[in-house]
Amino acid sequence: xxxxxxxxxxxxxxxxxxxxxxxxxxxxxxxxxxxxxxxxxxxxxxxxxxxxxxxxxxxxxxxxxxxxxxxxxxxxxxxxxxxxxxxxxxxxxxxxxxxxxxxxxxxxxxxxxxxxxxxxxxxxxxxxxxxxxxxxxxxxxxxxxxxxxxxxxxxxxxxxxxxxxxxxxxxxxxxxxxxxxxxxxxxxxxxxxxxxxxxxxxxxxxxxxxxxxxxxxxxxxxxxxxxxxxxxxxxxxxxxxxxxxxxxxxxxxxxxxxxxxxxxxxxxxxxxxxxxxxxxxxxxxxxxxxxxxxxxxxxxxxxxxxxxxxxxxxxxxxxxxxxxxxxxxxxxxxxxxxxxxxxxxxxxxxxxxxxxxxxxxxxxxxxxxxxxxxxxxxxxxxxxxxxxxxxxxxxxxxxxxxxxxxxxxxxxxxxxxx
Numbered sequence: 001x002x003x004x005x006x007x008x009x010x011x012x013x014x015x016x017x018x019x020x021x022x023x024x025x026x027x028x029x030x031x032x033x034x035x036x037x038x039x040x041x042x043x044x045x046x047x048x049x050x051x052x053x054x055x056x057x058x059x060x061x062x063x064x065x066x067x068x069x070x071x072x073x074x075x076x077x078x079x080x081x082x083x084x085x086x087x088x089x090x091x092x093x094x095x096x097x098x099x100x101x102x103x104x105x106x107x108x109x110x111x112x113x114x115x116x117x118x119x120x121x122x123x124x125x126x127x128x129x130x131x132x133x134x135x136x137x138x139x140x141x142x143x144x145x146x147x148x149x150x151x152x153x154x155x156x157x158x159x160x161x162x163x164x165x166x167x168x169x170x171x172x173x174x175x176x177x178x179x180x181x182x183x184x185x186x187x188x189x190x191x192x193x194x195x196x197x198x199x200x201x202x203x204x205x206x207x208x209x210x211x212x213x214x215x216x217x218x219x220x221x222x223x224x225x226x227x228x229x230x231x232x233x234x235x236x237x238x239x240x241x242x243x244x245x246x247x248x249x250x251x252x253x254x255x256x257x258x259x260x261x262x263x264x265x266x267x268x269x270x271x272x273x274x275x276x277x278x279x280x281x282x283x284x285x286x287x288x289x290x291x292x293x294x295x296x297x298x299x300x301x302x303x304x305x306x307x308x309x310x311x312x313x314x315x316x317x318x319x320x321x322x323x324x325x326x327x328x329x330x331x332x333x334x335x336x337x338x339x340x341x342x343x344x345x346x347x348x349x350x351x352x353x354x355x356x357x358x359x360x361x362x363x364x365x366x367x368x369x370x371x372x373x374x375x376x377x378x379x380x381x382x383x384x385x386x387x388x389x390x391x392x393x394x395x396x397x398x399x400x401x402x403x404x405x406x407x408x409x410x411x412x413x414x415x416x417x418x
């Protein structure tokens with residue numbers, strides 16, 4: 001029964017495994033799931049030779065990691081070098097930590113890793129992975145974006161001036177109660193020809209071309225105006241806005257932000273500026289002064305992407321942060337990965353001792369949500385709660401999502417985890 005949706009989206013598949021027995025087992029499972037066109041290769045080199053000959057590339061590849069000659073890891077690296085953007089399922093007899101490391105590697109290289117599975121493969125686990133893949137798009141959004149010509153400085157400047165780059169809002173929810181406490185304002189650019197341009201493809205451009213101040217003030221202005229509008233309707237939410245490190249060395253930035261706040265009759269305590277932890281080092285002299293002045297005026301300061309930089313402890317000691325935001329790479333999947341759990345709990349314990357609000361981003365599963373409840377995290381943000389949305393959609397989302405928010409409230413948890 002499950003074979004129909006899988007087959008409808010996966011036209012062909014390549015199984016790469018040096019073991020003929022394991023390869024045939026995988027092929028048989030795929031046929032059970034309704035995939036008719038299946039290619040086979042005994043190692044990475046054979047797979048690359050086959051791909052070079054095929055006019056139509058396979059829709060998906062199942063790649064074993066342990067193979068003589070070119071192993072699965074090297075094959076993934078070669079696919080990146082040759083720009084072979086084919087979705088992957090990686091499989092191995094090794095422990096899940098190794099498989100997850102290879103998943104991370106594939107993602108870092110820009111490849112779409114559908115799943116990482118332990119051998120022996122079963123119809124249930126493989127079918128579940130392929131069904132998840134079939135339910136979505138076979139090409140990751142960031143890969144689609146790379147297929148289009150990137151925006152240039154003139155396009156970006158015009159988009160900022162015309163207000164084409166707008167703020168969308170992702171709810172931030174109290175992990176203990178499920179109550180919405182605030183939102184993060186995120187820049188979204190709907191290009192008339194190129195569609196939705198991902199922030200990764202224009203934020204860096206804005207920084208390189210001297211447009212980041214204009215972009216930041218545009219998003220901040222939209223966010224503050226929206227917060228003021230919500231306030232008049234009795235919906236008082238904190239608003240978080242990303243703050244580029246380049247602005248720490250930008251003359252008059254504190255005065256401009258303060259004037260914007262006054263224009264919308266807001267209190268500084270309702271606004272949180274998120275600063276990436278690794279970024280402050282390069283602007284330490286001027287940056288400390290700017291951040292101290294902002295804090296004196298009452299703005300909240302969040303150390304964003306905590307755990308991804310090299311001097312986290314120093315940053316917490318030097319800068320008057322009020323919030324610690326834990327990067328999604330330490331949150332997503334923490335319920336099943338011991339190493340992530342240890343790092344996550346350590347970060348939350350440290351923040352608690354420093355009396356900082358803690359925000360976990362990238363929450364996508366109820367298991368990770370419950371783990372964060374157990375560890376005492378303050379605020380949660382991620383697709384489990386809601387995706388970023390236009391301002392007009394937020395009040396309706398709040399009305400219609402009461403049941404979902406009730407499900408997020410704290411409940412009895414197991415006394416220990418594996």
